[in-house]
Amino acid sequence: MILPLLVKLTDRVRRVTTAPQNYQKHLNITYLEVNNISLKLDIYAPKNKNEPVSTLIYFHGGGWISGTKDATLSSILPYIKKGWGVVTVQYRLGNVSLAPAAVKDSLCAVKWVINNGDEYGFDVNKIVLSGESAGGHLALITGMLPASSDLDHQCPDNKKIKVAAIVNWYGIADVVDVLQGENQQDYAVEWLGNQSDRLNIAQKISPINYVRDDLPPILTIHGDADTLVPYSHAVQLHQALEKAQVPNELMTITDGGHGGFGNKEMTAIYETIDHFLGSHLHQK
Numbered sequence: 001m002i003l004p005l006l007v008k009l010t011d012r013v014r015r016v017t018t019a020p021q022n023y024q025k026h027l028n029i030t031y032l033e034v035n036n037i038s039l040k041l042d043i044y045a046p047k048n049k050n051e052p053v054s055t056l057i058y059f060h061g062g063g064w065i066s067g068t069k070d071a072t073l074s075s076i077l078p079y080i081k082k083g084w085g086v087v088t089v090q091y092r093l094g095n096v097s098l099a100p101a102a103v104k105d106s107l108c109a110v111k112w113v114i115n116n117g118d119e120y121g122f123d124v125n126k127i128v129l130s131g132e133s134a135g136g137h138l139a140l141i142t143g144m145l146p147a148s149s150d151l152d153h154q155c156p157d158n159k160k161i162k163v164a165a166i167v168n169w170y171g172i173a174d175v176v177d178v179l180q181g182e183n184q185q186d187y188a189v190e191w192l193g194n195q196s197d198r199l200n201i202a203q204k205i206s207p208i209n210y211v212r213d214d215l216p217p218i219l220t221i222h223g224d225a226d227t228l229v230p231y232s233h234a235v236q237l238h239q240a241l242e243k244a245q246v247p248n249e250l251m252t253i254t255d256g257g258h259g260g261f262g263n264k265e266m267t268a269i270y271e272t273i274d275h276f277l278g279s280h281l282h283q284k
Helices: 002-018 069-081 101-120 134-144 175-179 186-192 198-204 231-243 263-281
Strands: 023-034 037-046 053-059 085-089 122-132 165-169 218-223 248-253
Touching (some): 037 069, 037 101, 053 069, 053 101, 053 134, 069 085, 085 101, 101 122, 101 134, 122 134, 122 263, 134 218, 165 263, 175 186, 186 198, 218 231, 218 263, 248 263
Parallel strands (some): 053 085, 165 218
Antiparallel strands (some): 023 037, 037 085
16 A cells, blocks of 8 residues: 555656746745744746736644645645645744744745745735645634734744735644643644643634634635544634634535545545635735
Protein backbone atom coordinates (compact mmCIF):
# COMPACT_ATOMS: atom_id res chain seq x y z
CA MET A 1 0.00 0.00 0.00
CA ILE A 2 2.87 2.39 0.73
CA LEU A 3 4.51 2.25 -2.71
CA PRO A 4 1.41 3.30 -4.73
CA LEU A 5 0.84 6.13 -2.26
CA LEU A 6 4.42 7.33 -2.66
CA VAL A 7 4.18 7.10 -6.44
CA LYS A 8 0.96 9.10 -6.38
CA LEU A 9 2.46 11.73 -4.07
CA THR A 10 5.66 11.92 -6.12
CA ASP A 11 3.62 12.45 -9.26
CA ARG A 12 1.69 15.27 -7.61
CA VAL A 13 4.91 16.94 -6.49
CA ARG A 14 6.44 16.53 -9.94
CA ARG A 15 3.44 18.11 -11.62
CA VAL A 16 3.53 21.15 -9.36
CA THR A 17 7.28 21.62 -9.35
CA THR A 18 7.80 21.16 -13.09
CA ALA A 19 4.55 22.41 -14.62
CA PRO A 20 3.01 24.49 -15.91
CA GLN A 21 5.91 26.19 -17.64
CA ASN A 22 4.21 29.58 -17.51
CA TYR A 23 4.80 29.75 -13.75
CA GLN A 24 7.73 31.24 -11.90
CA LYS A 25 8.67 29.74 -8.53
CA HIS A 26 10.20 31.87 -5.80
CA LEU A 27 11.06 29.49 -2.96
CA ASN A 28 12.03 30.08 0.67
CA ILE A 29 11.63 33.83 0.74
CA THR A 30 12.11 35.24 4.23
CA TYR A 31 9.04 37.17 5.33
CA LEU A 32 9.92 37.55 9.01
CA GLU A 33 12.90 37.26 11.36
CA VAL A 34 11.78 36.42 14.87
CA ASN A 35 13.65 34.87 17.82
CA ASN A 36 16.66 34.25 15.56
CA ILE A 37 14.46 32.26 13.18
CA SER A 38 13.98 33.10 9.52
CA LEU A 39 10.41 32.25 8.53
CA LYS A 40 9.92 31.43 4.87
CA LEU A 41 7.20 31.36 2.26
CA ASP A 42 7.02 29.98 -1.28
CA ILE A 43 5.50 31.88 -4.19
CA TYR A 44 4.09 30.45 -7.40
CA ALA A 45 3.45 33.32 -9.79
CA PRO A 46 2.08 33.00 -13.33
CA LYS A 47 4.22 34.60 -16.03
CA ASN A 48 3.18 37.05 -18.71
CA LYS A 49 -0.16 38.04 -17.21
CA ASN A 50 -1.59 41.30 -18.53
CA GLU A 51 -3.56 41.91 -15.34
CA PRO A 52 -2.94 41.14 -11.66
CA VAL A 53 -4.19 37.70 -10.64
CA SER A 54 -6.28 36.42 -7.75
CA THR A 55 -4.00 34.91 -5.12
CA LEU A 56 -4.27 32.11 -2.59
CA ILE A 57 -2.34 32.13 0.70
CA TYR A 58 -2.30 28.58 2.07
CA PHE A 59 -1.47 27.44 5.62
CA HIS A 60 -0.54 23.81 6.25
CA GLY A 61 -2.15 21.65 8.92
CA GLY A 62 -0.66 19.49 11.64
CA GLY A 63 -2.27 20.64 14.87
CA TRP A 64 0.10 23.63 15.09
CA ILE A 65 2.80 21.14 16.15
CA SER A 66 3.79 19.43 12.89
CA GLY A 67 3.64 19.78 9.11
CA THR A 68 5.47 21.90 6.54
CA LYS A 69 4.61 24.32 3.76
CA ASP A 70 6.13 21.82 1.30
CA ALA A 71 3.40 19.29 2.11
CA THR A 72 0.64 21.47 0.64
CA LEU A 73 1.45 20.97 -3.05
CA SER A 74 -1.56 18.79 -3.84
CA SER A 75 -3.85 21.31 -2.13
CA ILE A 76 -2.61 24.29 -4.15
CA LEU A 77 -2.49 22.52 -7.52
CA PRO A 78 -6.15 23.31 -8.42
CA TYR A 79 -5.43 27.04 -8.03
CA ILE A 80 -2.28 26.84 -10.12
CA LYS A 81 -4.31 25.12 -12.82
CA LYS A 82 -6.69 28.11 -12.73
CA GLY A 83 -3.85 30.56 -13.22
CA TRP A 84 -3.91 32.00 -9.73
CA GLY A 85 -0.95 33.21 -7.74
CA VAL A 86 -0.22 30.96 -4.77
CA VAL A 87 1.72 31.47 -1.55
CA THR A 88 2.48 28.73 1.01
CA VAL A 89 3.59 29.71 4.49
CA GLN A 90 5.96 28.39 7.13
CA TYR A 91 5.13 29.32 10.71
CA ARG A 92 6.58 28.45 14.10
CA LEU A 93 5.37 25.10 15.41
CA GLY A 94 4.68 24.30 19.03
CA ASN A 95 8.08 22.70 19.66
CA VAL A 96 9.70 26.03 18.73
CA SER A 97 7.26 28.52 20.23
CA LEU A 98 3.96 27.91 21.99
CA ALA A 99 0.68 29.58 21.09
CA PRO A 100 -0.02 32.20 19.90
CA ALA A 101 3.27 32.32 17.93
CA ALA A 102 1.82 30.58 14.86
CA VAL A 103 -1.00 33.13 14.70
CA LYS A 104 1.41 36.05 14.96
CA ASP A 105 3.57 34.58 12.19
CA SER A 106 0.60 33.99 9.91
CA LEU A 107 -0.57 37.57 10.33
CA CYS A 108 2.86 38.82 9.29
CA ALA A 109 2.90 36.49 6.29
CA VAL A 110 -0.41 37.89 5.03
CA LYS A 111 0.81 41.44 5.52
CA TRP A 112 4.02 40.60 3.64
CA VAL A 113 1.99 39.35 0.67
CA ILE A 114 -0.23 42.44 0.73
CA ASN A 115 2.85 44.69 0.81
CA ASN A 116 4.84 42.81 -1.83
CA GLY A 117 2.16 41.28 -4.02
CA ASP A 118 2.48 43.81 -6.82
CA GLU A 119 6.02 42.59 -7.50
CA TYR A 120 4.65 39.14 -8.36
CA GLY A 121 1.60 40.25 -10.31
CA PHE A 122 -0.84 39.59 -7.49
CA ASP A 123 -4.15 41.41 -7.16
CA VAL A 124 -3.95 42.34 -3.48
CA ASN A 125 -7.67 43.08 -3.52
CA LYS A 126 -8.36 39.44 -4.38
CA ILE A 127 -6.41 37.54 -1.76
CA VAL A 128 -8.01 34.34 -0.49
CA LEU A 129 -6.86 32.61 2.68
CA SER A 130 -7.10 28.86 3.03
CA GLY A 131 -5.72 25.88 4.92
CA GLU A 132 -6.66 22.55 6.43
CA SER A 133 -7.17 21.68 10.12
CA ALA A 134 -4.79 23.94 12.10
CA GLY A 135 -4.13 25.70 8.80
CA GLY A 136 -7.86 26.27 8.46
CA HIS A 137 -7.80 27.86 11.89
CA LEU A 138 -4.91 30.12 10.85
CA ALA A 139 -6.75 31.12 7.68
CA LEU A 140 -9.83 31.98 9.76
CA ILE A 141 -8.11 33.86 12.54
CA THR A 142 -5.84 35.92 10.27
CA GLY A 143 -8.81 36.93 8.16
CA MET A 144 -11.14 37.61 11.08
CA LEU A 145 -9.03 39.39 13.71
CA PRO A 146 -10.05 43.04 14.07
CA ALA A 147 -7.56 45.85 13.53
CA SER A 148 -7.56 46.46 17.28
CA SER A 149 -5.84 43.13 17.95
CA ASP A 150 -2.34 43.29 19.43
CA LEU A 151 -1.28 39.95 17.95
CA ASP A 152 0.37 41.56 14.92
CA HIS A 153 2.77 43.80 16.85
CA GLN A 154 5.77 41.73 15.74
CA CYS A 155 5.05 42.52 12.08
CA PRO A 156 7.23 45.17 10.40
CA ASP A 157 4.24 47.42 9.69
CA ASN A 158 0.75 48.05 11.01
CA LYS A 159 -1.15 47.82 7.74
CA LYS A 160 -4.67 46.48 8.18
CA ILE A 161 -5.37 43.03 6.80
CA LYS A 162 -8.30 42.84 4.42
CA VAL A 163 -8.88 39.71 2.34
CA ALA A 164 -11.45 38.81 -0.28
CA ALA A 165 -12.53 35.41 1.09
CA ILE A 166 -11.58 32.48 3.32
CA VAL A 167 -11.80 28.78 2.40
CA ASN A 168 -11.67 26.83 5.64
CA TRP A 169 -11.00 23.09 5.44
CA TYR A 170 -12.16 21.60 8.78
CA GLY A 171 -10.37 24.24 10.82
CA ILE A 172 -10.59 24.76 14.57
CA ALA A 173 -13.06 27.55 15.32
CA ASP A 174 -13.00 27.30 19.12
CA VAL A 175 -9.54 26.65 20.55
CA VAL A 176 -10.85 26.47 24.12
CA ASP A 177 -13.10 23.57 23.13
CA VAL A 178 -10.15 21.42 21.99
CA LEU A 179 -7.95 22.52 24.88
CA GLN A 180 -10.17 21.24 27.66
CA GLY A 181 -13.39 19.33 28.23
CA GLU A 182 -14.91 16.41 26.34
CA ASN A 183 -13.45 17.51 23.01
CA GLN A 184 -9.92 17.96 24.33
CA GLN A 185 -7.21 17.11 21.81
CA ASP A 186 -3.57 16.34 22.53
CA TYR A 187 -2.34 18.65 19.79
CA ALA A 188 -4.08 21.65 21.37
CA VAL A 189 -2.76 20.80 24.83
CA GLU A 190 0.76 20.57 23.41
CA TRP A 191 0.47 23.82 21.46
CA LEU A 192 -0.81 25.86 24.42
CA GLY A 193 1.58 24.11 26.81
CA ASN A 194 1.73 24.93 30.50
CA GLN A 195 1.39 28.68 30.09
CA SER A 196 -0.44 30.10 33.08
CA ASP A 197 -2.69 32.19 30.83
CA ARG A 198 -3.36 29.45 28.27
CA LEU A 199 -7.14 29.76 28.57
CA ASN A 200 -6.99 33.47 27.90
CA ILE A 201 -4.72 32.85 24.93
CA ALA A 202 -7.10 30.20 23.62
CA GLN A 203 -9.99 32.64 23.85
CA LYS A 204 -7.93 35.33 22.12
CA ILE A 205 -7.13 33.10 19.13
CA SER A 206 -10.54 31.49 18.66
CA PRO A 207 -12.19 32.63 15.40
CA ILE A 208 -15.67 32.05 16.83
CA ASN A 209 -15.08 35.06 19.11
CA TYR A 210 -14.58 37.48 16.22
CA VAL A 211 -17.73 36.99 14.17
CA ARG A 212 -19.15 40.35 13.06
CA ASP A 213 -20.85 41.80 10.03
CA ASP A 214 -17.79 43.17 8.19
CA LEU A 215 -16.01 39.83 7.66
CA PRO A 216 -15.06 38.48 4.23
CA PRO A 217 -17.12 35.63 2.73
CA ILE A 218 -16.25 32.30 4.38
CA LEU A 219 -16.66 28.78 2.98
CA THR A 220 -16.20 25.86 5.39
CA ILE A 221 -15.69 22.24 4.33
CA HIS A 222 -16.02 19.71 7.14
CA GLY A 223 -16.76 16.01 7.55
CA ASP A 224 -19.51 15.22 10.03
CA ALA A 225 -17.56 12.21 11.37
CA ASP A 226 -14.35 14.15 12.07
CA THR A 227 -12.76 12.94 15.33
CA LEU A 228 -9.86 15.41 15.46
CA VAL A 229 -11.69 18.70 14.89
CA PRO A 230 -15.33 18.40 15.99
CA TYR A 231 -17.89 18.99 13.25
CA SER A 232 -19.69 21.18 15.79
CA HIS A 233 -17.03 23.85 15.17
CA ALA A 234 -18.16 24.17 11.57
CA VAL A 235 -21.83 24.25 12.55
CA GLN A 236 -21.40 26.85 15.27
CA LEU A 237 -19.27 29.04 13.04
CA HIS A 238 -21.81 28.79 10.24
CA GLN A 239 -24.69 29.68 12.57
CA ALA A 240 -22.82 32.65 14.01
CA LEU A 241 -21.92 33.93 10.54
CA GLU A 242 -25.54 33.55 9.43
CA LYS A 243 -26.71 35.53 12.44
CA ALA A 244 -24.20 38.29 11.62
CA GLN A 245 -25.32 38.17 7.97
CA VAL A 246 -21.82 37.36 6.70
CA PRO A 247 -21.85 35.66 3.27
CA ASN A 248 -20.88 32.08 4.06
CA GLU A 249 -21.50 28.46 3.23
CA LEU A 250 -21.00 25.19 5.09
CA MET A 251 -20.31 22.15 2.91
CA THR A 252 -20.84 19.03 4.99
CA ILE A 253 -19.10 15.84 3.86
CA THR A 254 -21.45 13.09 4.98
CA ASP A 255 -19.58 10.42 6.95
CA GLY A 256 -16.39 12.34 6.20
CA GLY A 257 -13.51 12.20 8.63
CA HIS A 258 -10.58 14.52 9.12
CA GLY A 259 -9.80 15.03 5.45
CA GLY A 260 -8.87 12.08 3.28
CA PHE A 261 -12.02 12.56 1.22
CA GLY A 262 -12.62 10.41 -1.85
CA ASN A 263 -12.39 11.51 -5.47
CA LYS A 264 -16.14 12.04 -5.76
CA GLU A 265 -16.18 14.25 -2.68
CA MET A 266 -13.11 16.20 -3.81
CA THR A 267 -14.63 16.89 -7.21
CA ALA A 268 -17.78 18.23 -5.55
CA ILE A 269 -15.72 20.26 -3.07
CA TYR A 270 -13.72 22.04 -5.76
CA GLU A 271 -16.85 22.72 -7.77
CA THR A 272 -18.30 24.36 -4.65
CA ILE A 273 -15.10 26.35 -4.08
CA ASP A 274 -15.07 27.55 -7.70
CA HIS A 275 -18.70 28.65 -7.48
CA PHE A 276 -18.24 30.31 -4.08
CA LEU A 277 -15.12 32.24 -5.06
CA GLY A 278 -16.48 33.08 -8.48
CA SER A 279 -19.63 34.59 -7.01
CA HIS A 280 -17.76 36.71 -4.46
CA LEU A 281 -14.44 37.68 -6.05
CA HIS A 282 -16.01 39.19 -9.16
CA GLN A 283 -17.57 41.81 -6.88
CA LYS A 284 -14.14 42.99 -5.68
